[in-house]
Amino acid sequence: MPKVKAPRNRTIDTPISEGQHYIDRCITVDSPVSDIDSILDKTIIGDSFDVFPFLPKGSIDLIIADPPYNLTKVYNSSTFAKRKASEYEEYTRRWISAVYPLLKPNGSIYVCCDWESSLIIGRVLMEYFKVRNRITWQREKGRGAKANWKNGMEDIWFATKSDEYTFNLEAVKIRRKVIAPYRVNGKPKDWVETDAGNYRDTCPSNFWDDITIPFWSMPENTAHPTQKPEKLIAKIMLASSNSGDIVFDPFLGSGTTSVVAKKLGRHYIGIEIDRQYCLWAEQRLEMADTDKEIQGYVNGVFWERNSLAEQISASVAQAEKTDEKEQLEDQIELDLFGGQ
Numbered sequence: 176m177p178k179v180k181a182p183r184n185r186t187i188d189t190p191i192s193e194g195q196h197y198i199d200r201c202i203t204v205d206s207p208v209s210d211i212d213s214i215l216d217k218t219i220i221g222d223s224f225d226v227f228p229f230l231p232k233g234s235i236d237l238i239i240a241d242p243p244y245n246l247t248k249v250y251n252s253s254t255f256a257k258r259k260a261s262e263y264e265e266y267t268r269r270w271i272s273a274v275y276p277l278l279k280p281n282g283s284i285y286v287c288c289d290w291e292s293s294l295i296i297g298r299v300l301m302e303y304f305k306v307r308n309r310i311t312w313q314r315e316k317g318r319g320a321k322a323n324w325k326n327g328m329e330d331i332w333f334a335t336k337s338d339e340y341t342f343n344l345e346a347v348k349i350r351r352k353v354i355a356p357y358r359v360n361g362k363p364k365d366w367v368e369t370d371a372g373n374y375r376d377t378c379p380s381n382f383w384d385d386i387t388i389p390f391w392s393m394p395e396n397t398a399h400p401t402q403k404p405e406k407l408i409a410k411i412m413l414a415s416s417n418s419g420d421i422v423f424d425p426f427l428g429s430g431t432t433s434v435v436a437k438k439l440g441r442h443y444i445g446i447e448i449d450r451q452y453c454l455w456a457e458q459r460l461e462m463a464d465t466d467k468e469i470q471g472y473v474n475g476v477f478w479e480r481n482s483l484a485e486q487i488s489a490s491v492a493q494a495e496k497t498d499e500k501e502q503l504e505d506q507i508e509l510d511l512f513g514g515q
C-alpha cells in the first residue's frame with residue numbers, strides 16, 4: 176500500500192515513474208569536454224570516477240564534496256560497504272587526486288566527513304592541498320550508542336590549492352543581538368542601532384551549531400538518506416566563491432550544492448550516480464526558479480540561533496521601507512505555522 180504523507184509533510188519523493196521529464200534534463204559525459212560552458216548548470220548522471228578524466232582542467236572555482244563516509248549505507252540503487260581504513264584511504268586518494276587538476280589555481284575545496292572518515296580524508300587532502308581549517312558542525316540528530324558516545328558532529332575540511340584564494344568574510348558574518356550596548360562619545364562601539372533592535376556582525380568561527388538537518392516540513396527536504404542543509408552549503412559558498420563562479424559537486428546526492436548555487440547566483444555542475452537522486456536534484460532546481468529562500472539566511476544575513484523575533488522585526492522594518500509589509504507578514508505566517 177502506498178504511504179500516506181502527513182498534510183504538512185513537504186518531503187520531495189517523486190518516483191521515477193512520475194518524474195522522467197526531470198531525468199531527461201540531466202546529461203551524460205562520455206568524451207572529453209573542451210568547453211566548460213557546455214556542461215554548466217547541469218546534473219551529470221554517471222559514475223564520477225568515469226567522468227573526472229573528461230572534465231576540463233583548471234576550470235572550477237569551488238568544489239564541495241560530500242562523499243560516502245566509511246559506513247555501510249544504502250544509496251537507493253547502490254550500497255557503499257564499509258571497508259578497511261587502508262581501502263577507504265585508497266578510495267579517497269583516487270577521487271581527490273582526480274578532482275585536484277579540475278580546480279583553478281586560486282580555487283578552494285570543502286569535504287564533509289564523519290569523525291572516522293575525517294581521520295583519513297584530512298590526511299589525504301594534505302597530500303594535495305593546503306588545508307586551512309576543519310569546521311565542526313554540531314548535528315542535532317544522531318543515533319545513541321550503547322557503549323560509545325553518540326555521534327553528534329561532522330567535520331568539513333577547508334583547503335585551497337594555493338595561498339591566493341577567495342574568502343568573503345563580510346558575507347558570512349553572524350548577526351548577534353547586543354546585550355550590553357557600549358558607547359564611545361555617545362556613539363555605538365562596533366554595533367548598529369536600528370528600529371528593529373541593536374546588533375553586531377561577528378566573525379564566524381569553525382564551530383557551527385546553528386544549522387538544522389532538513390526535516391519533513393521543510394521545503395528543501397527530500398527522501399535522500401544523507402541530505403545536507405542548504406544553510407550549511409550556503410555559508411561555504413558565500414565565503415569561498417563569488418557571484419558567477421563555477422561550483423562543482425562530485426557526489427551530488429539530492430542536489431543541495433547545485434540548488435544553493437542557483438539561489439546564490441553561481442554556476443553549478445554536479446555528478447550523481449543514482450537516477451532517482453538526479454530526479455530530485457532537478458525537481459529542486461526547478462523549484463529554485465521561483466523560491467530563492469535559504470532557511471536561516473534572511474535578507475543576506477546569517478542570524479544567530481534563537482533570534483527569530485529579531486529576524487522578523489528586521490524583516491518587517493526592511494519591508495516597511497519597501498512597501499512589501501503585507502506580503503512579508505503572509506510569508507512569516509507560512510514559515511512559522513505552515514513550516515513546523
Ligand SMILES: C[S@@+](CC[C@H](N)C(=O)[O-])C[C@H]1O[C@@H](n2cnc3c(N)ncnc32)[C@H](O)[C@@H]1O
Pocket residue numbers: 221222223224241242243244250399401402403404425426427428429430431432446447448449452
Ligand atoms: C553523502 S551523499 C551526498 C548527499 C548530498 N550532499 C545531498 O545534500 O543530498 C553521497 C552521494 O554520492 C553518490 N555517489 C556515490 N558514489 C558515487 C560515484 N562514484 N559517482 C557519483 N555519485 C556517487 C551517492 O549515490 C550519494 O547520493
